[in-house]
Amino acid sequence: MLFTTKTEYGLKAMTALAQSKDKKPLSLASIAKDYHISQPYLERLFAKLKADGLVESSKGSNGGYVLTRPANKINIFEVIEALEGPLAVFYCMASDGKPACTTSNCLTKKVWHELQKNIMVTLRRFKLSDLI
């Protein structure tokens, strides 16, 4: 399985924000209820979405989250990367702190690189608005 419920829940919630009347902030409590998702779990996902600048929050009564950009300007890849971390088809392809493959001139790596690029391009083509 490529993606987990993190992405599934996150995208569902993001589409909910995209459909909010007059860009009114939506509380996680209401989203959690509407989509039957654990609220604390959703909170952690939104912390990541906010850290990556995809949503803005406001506290207090009538507070909640709103998208920072129109839904047709947010691509699926951004959302996935925010939630799942950097895309890596393999351990050896990880771009974060993990130990990378040390085989010089590694043919296998070239194949994974091409696959990874391909997946990214495909995911970037789709916008949040395509899911509504």
Place this chain on the structure above:
Amino acid sequence: MLFTTKTEYGLKAMTALAQSKDKKPLSLASIAKDYHISQPYLERLFAKLKADGLVESSKGSNGGYVLTRPANKINIFEVIEALEGPLAVFYCMASDGKPACTTSNCLTKKVWHELQKNIMVTLRRFKLSDLI
């Protein structure tokens, strides 16, 4: 992470078979030693590869595994699917026994379907011989 060490180990071992002199069977003991992989774990991977008809086995002294086809006729997708099971970018996309998405006319699903098709096409383009 898309793929696990199952695929990593499996592909490494398959390329070892592809490079065997005169198509001589290679034992899992020797592959496990050469590539520093747990032999019983490798055994289970090869059970899957054999079940999918990608390798043949012979028991006894000088026995081992050989490829059933030339390396340029075996594509990466076949190997991955044998080892990791049916490709599904999401739970809702699983083609096996699991409960599928019931949302009729689900837009999200169309996006995943296109992504999934794309990944398959890319993986089928690469042959085992490309990794040698």
Place this chain on the structure above:
DNA sequence: TTAATACCTACTAAATTACTAGGTTATTAA
């Protein structure tokens, strides 16, 4: 001042991956 909301920390449960241990069965070479 109160209620609503984001935000934070620590823990538990479930699932999956990776690995270990200890066999049995079939085949070949000596």
Place this chain on the structure above:
DNA sequence: TTAATAACCTAGTAATTTAGTAGGTATTAA
């Protein structure tokens, strides 16, 4: 015929990740 080799099988354990729970604090609007 025997011993070595190798596939093949079963039942576990360890490690990691995902998913979810519990119980708070901080901030803001009404």
